[in-house]
Amino acid sequence: MENDRVSAKKDINRPATRGWKTLDLAYIAIGAALITICSWISIPMSVPFTLQTFAVFSVLLLLGGKRGTLSVVTYILLGAIGAPVFSGFNSGVGVLLGTTGGYILGFLLMGLLFLLFEKLLRRKLWVEILALVLGLLVCYAFGTGWFIYIYTEKTGPVGLFSVLSWCVFPFILPDLVKMALAFLLAKRVKPIIK
DSSP, X not given: OXXXXXXXXXXXXXXXXXXXXXXXXXXXXHHHHHHHHHHHOEEOSSSOEESHHHHHHHHHHHHHHHHHHHHHHHHHHHHHTTOSOBGGGBOSHHHHTSTTHHHHHHHHHHHHHHHHHHHHHOSOHHHHHHHHHHHHHHHHHHHHHHHHHHHXXXXXXXXXXXXXXXXXXXXXXXXHHHHHHHHHHHHHHGGGOO
């Protein structure tokens, strides 16, 4: 009887080895908050852009594929249920189902691709660079296809080159700069993240 009590006490005090730790959940929430804040920051240029992709790059690099992708999922779900987390303080399923919603959903594909590369090839600098560049291309492709479909349904036919000139070409260089900045940030901050 005494041995049963001692073993039960040990089981209670033993830290859980499976499941989510509070620290994981906190990092996921912080990642979603970072994406939200960066989506609100708009840089005025000939084509205004936000720091949303910078945040997605940073979250994936800092938190890894699993926690980073869950941060993106949390961000999208918050926006879908009405929290004003999208650019311009917008929210709702209507934003996700709108012409540019495919680019937001493309962040999830970017995260899943990063996670896949991380699992298959481990976290090395060249793997992270390749995963983010390919992830960005997948995000562009998915978002552009989505834009063409929704725009055609609502307004009428639109050419691929027109959509690329509106939604992709002006953002390629800024997104590459944001990716480079995310790598610099990750190099500084990653050593303090558990």
